[in-house]
Amino acid sequence: MKLPAALALLLAAASCAAPAKAPAVFGPTNAEKAPAGAACYASVIELKPESEAKYRELHAAVWPEVLAAIKKANISDYRIYRAELGGKAYLFSTFTYTGSDFKADMDSIGKDPTTKLKWWPLTDACQTRLPGTPEGQQWTGIEQLMRIP
Amino acid sequence: MKLPAALALLLAAASCAAPAKAPAVFGPTNAEKAPAGAACYASVIELKPESEAKYRELHAAVWPEVLAAIKKANISDYRIYRAELGGKAYLFSTFTYTGSDFKADMDSIGKDPTTKLKWWPLTDACQTRLPGTPEGQQWTGIEQLMRIP
Numbered sequence: 001m002k003l004p005a006a007l008a009l010l011l012a013a014a015s016c017a018a019p020a021k022a023p024a025v026f027g028p029t030n031a032e033k034a035p036a037g038a039a040c041y042a043s044v045i046e047l048k049p050e051s052e053a054k055y056r057e058l059h060a061a062v063w064p065e066v067l068a069a070i071k072k073a074n075i076s077d078y079r080i081y082r083a084e085l086g087g088k089a090y091l092f093s094t095f096t097y098t099g100s101d102f103k104a105d106m107d108s109i110g111k112d113p114t115t116k117l118k119w120w121p122l123t124d125a126c127q128t129r130l131p132g133t134p135e136g137q138q139w140t141g142i143e144q145l146m147r148i149p
Numbered sequence: 150m151k152l153p154a155a156l157a158l159l160l161a162a163a164s165c166a167a168p169a170k171a172p173a174v175f176g177p178t179n180a181e182k183a184p185a186g187a188a189c190y191a192s193v194i195e196l197k198p199e200s201e202a203k204y205r206e207l208h209a210a211v212w213p214e215v216l217a218a219i220k221k222a223n224i225s226d227y228r229i230y231r232a233e234l235g236g237k238a239y240l241f242s243t244f245t246y247t248g249s250d251f252k253a254d255m256d257s258i259g260k261d262p263t264t265k266l267k268w269w270p271l272t273d274a275c276q277t278r279l280p281g282t283p284e285g286q287q288w289t290g291i292e293q294l295m296r297i298p
Binding site for chain 2: 040042044046055056059060067071075076077078079080081083085086088090092094095130140143144145147148
């Protein structure tokens with residue numbers, strides 16, 4: 001069974017200012033800080049074909065409680081894209097983290113009852129975790145090869 | 150045959166401020182402008198396994214002339230990520246465009262001799278265009294489903 005509370009811990013981070021050396025290992029240890037204190041996180045997951053309409057509906061109007069929890073956790077410029085590759089649909093996500101305690105901030109999202117008990121169960125059900133994703137992780141971190149400021 | 154000069158025209162754009170309604174149609178017509186005048190572009194392409202080392206080498210130290218052409222074209226926060234999906238490696242790219250004439254700016258990159266005659270031939274050779282990508286296009290635009298500022 002998936003652990004929605006662990007969702008936010010599962011994203012690979014790279015400095016917003018320079019390519020990451022360490023690739024798809026997850027969590028704050030990967031968050032090389034840019035001069036301005038911002039770190040970019042990027043990740044992917046598969047989107048279930050039968051859940052695409054629901055996923056789009058949810059993300060066309062993210063709930064206020066979820067937005068508030070994300071903002072409080074020092075996350076900004078949070079984008080989700082959809083790509084069709086090899087006959088499957090995938091979600092590609094990026095966000096910027098500007099806080100100073102990544103784990104504490106991510107934990108704070110997992111403690112938001114709306115996000116944990118209502119939003120994540122709905123969104124997780126739309127996704128298929130990628131093979132090889134560590135137990136307890138939802139999205140799979142991806143490596144940043146280049147960034148031009 | 151691929152047309153490197155068309156590379157920069159082939160990316161789907163979405164407003165940095167709101168989800169794009171129009172998905173994988175390419176070019177400036179898709180660039181809904183955010184209040185601040187910024188538009189986000191995102192795209193994907195396959196990375197050839199045998200070219201991965203070369204691609205990494207090139208993007209670990211992008212040439213000064215290429216950087217200058219990109220900056221002059223009002224492109225910033227240009228990132229390339231690598232994801233392994235279904236046994237293949239893909240490149241995900243995002244950038245922000247802050248100019249007022251997308252086509253002219255993209256054309257200006259194609260007129261930079263170093264980019265057109267040296268850089269693009271090298272990078273294009275590392276990539277496999279996705280099935281269904283329109284003739285003359287290199288990268289394939291992807292749809293933005295969500296953005297939280």
